[in-house]
Amino acid sequence: MATLATYSYLRPSGLNPDDRRLTLQTSGGPAAHPRFFNGFLTTPEPAAVGLLAVAEVARTRYYQPVSPASLDPVVTGGLDRLRFESFSGCCGVYARLDVLPDGLDGEITTHGTTNVDVNPPLRQALAGIGDRDPMHVAVGPDDLTVTTIDDGPLVEKKVPLPGRWLRGFAEAQVITAPFEPRVEVGAAEATAFLRRLPSGSDRSVLWVVPAGRTLRLTSRPVPGAVCLPGAGRLVALRPFLRFATALRAYGPRVAAGSGPVASTWELSTPTLRLSLTLSPQPHRGFSGEGAVLAALAGDEVCDDADLISALLSWDPTIDIAALADAAGLPVERVRAALVQLGTAGRVGYDVAEAGYFHRVLPYDAAAAERMNPRLIGARALAESGAVSVGGDLATVRSGEESYQVRFTGDVGSCTCPWWAKYRGGRGPCKHVLAVRLVTTRNTEETAGVGAGSGHVDGIGA
Structure with a gap:
């Protein structure tokens, strides 16, 4: 099942040959023809590598690998940042690249979310970008266009968002909401750690514990450990290592004897955060975890979701306590409403900010039940x-x-x-x-x- 939409444009998108100004025509979203962002990325090479990593996850099946899947990243324009997200073809890896405020030199003129196809020509263009190449990016609800001073525009049209991605968005934000930072190491230690991990075909469940300034792998959980299920699934982080200043891992609390759990692994720079969230086991996709079901079972949850959706703002994170006060609802009902909205891709969870964030995919309360038999x-x-x-x-x-x-x-x-x-x-x-x-x-x-x-x-x- 996929979310489908029909779009029309005022005129074709184009690049003015005189002033090299790129204009993207858009259709749908918060207005008939909105513009999300117009400007430059301040660190173009790491941003390009990060976007390639998100795109690579989208076209990969880590469990029972087959030919590359033709799935597509999602980009959201918020109040002060851009977020690129994707799921692997098996829905067992959730990837996100956050372009933080210092990474943007331009204006976010409106807000919304769109699904984009990063196809081979665009990947080739991104792979050739260096830090001295100004990268102009204009994002609309149906297009992602990347240009440099020397190259012409490459425009990617929106394609349907698969239903399993919507389920995955919901499961990932519920599963990661209780995560806390567990380990952090610097760039050199991060490089050494990621490069000694097993290959992509490894399906074992390992655990990671801090050992001084480094990280140590163990086969058994202990308090303070982070689960690393299918360590080879972190391979998409490796190209970003040469830019990163730190590696952080997030996860739930575990004890001796705990079973496999999901975890988030994040490489960061002052302007970007690239993260991968791994499902508890390589053969388990987020779209089948069932974590949203208890929250969706309440009779009042659909009505609450309608109310909360009208109150959402585009701040970097959603203030649940403020929402509860504004809606006149208990905090737990607000959390359940956010889960309901998550089933339609309207909210996600940012472990680095320890808060929910807003998306604007089309909201359909009935879709939550249709996707949960x-x-x-x-x-x-x-x-x-x-x-x-x-x-x-x-x-x-x-x-x-x-x-x-x-x-x-x-x-x-x-x-x-x-x-x-x-x-x-x-x-x-x-x-x-x-x-x-x-x-x-x-x-x-x-x-x-x-x-x-x-x-x-x-x-x-």
């Missing part, structure tokens, strides 16, 4: 009366089978084959989601009828 199944079970709740245990009838669901705090478990196989590692099963839907609905109805009556019986209450 478990949630569709859960709603069908809840609406058909297949859920019976009694005390701490619920029974869910599914076809000819019945399954038992139990909640410990806010975490549910089930006797179904899905739960037995994944133990919650790929998100909740449809039976747990169905029970959550029913108990939440019962709690809200009881609160509405008898406000102030006290405790509401039910799982997780």
Whole structure:
């Protein structure tokens, strides 16, 4: 499934041969014919290498490699920066290049997001750019054009955004939201570390711990370690090493005996940040992690998402507390609404800034459910009366089978084959989601009828 749109242009894009001024015609987005950015990148060579890395991830399948996939990076123009994002063909690697305010010499005149095809001619042009070549970039919602003083323009037209990318955008921002910085080393140590990692075909799960000024690989997790699943998937960072000043890694808290988890690896300069986020295992793509399902299961989440979407600004990060105050909602409902918006590519999460950021892909609340068959199944079970709740245990009838669901705090478990196989590692099963839907609905109805009556019986209450 892909997001499709039809665009029309006022006139063809062109480069004036007299003043070398590039003009891109655009269509759609925040206005009929908006302009995102017009100007130069202050560090053109590392910016070109970073964009090539994002494009390389988009055309690569790290698990069961095949011919290069024809997927496309996404670019967002925010208040003071540009963000280029992509997913690998297997959706197991999320790449992003942030061009920070000091990296831009120009004007972001409006804001939005578009999907662009970085094809072989454009990659060839980017590969030939040096730091002495002024790189003029004009970004519109349907085009990415890169020129140097000596070369003519290369214009890339927008193509549909695959549905698996939308799912991946949502999963990545939910999974990375609790990440914290775990390790940091300088340029020399970063180069030594990345160059000694296993090749791209390696599928082992390693762990990285700080060892003085360097990093050490280990086969077992310990407190403070960062998971490195399929270390060869970091190969796209290597060309950027000659510009980087530091390598940072982000991840969730782990303990001895922890299973594989996702992690983010970032190379930075004063003007750019290039990062790769790896799925917990090479064969697991972000679009199948199921991390968004619990947040999408609330009945009020669609209405909350509509309200929050109207309040979003284009600041570098989204202030959740300020949004909660403006919307008159609890913080947890705002977070759930951001997950809902994430399923349509409207928000992402920046681990370096420790905050959400705004995108402007077309928002369709119904698309969240269409892309999550478990949630569709859960709603069908809840609406058909297949859920019976009694005390701490619920029974869910599914076809000819019945399954038992139990909640410990806010975490549910089930006797179904899905739960037995994944133990919650790929998100909740449809039976747990169905029970959550029913108990939440019962709690809200009881609160509405008898406000102030006290405790509401039910799982997780």
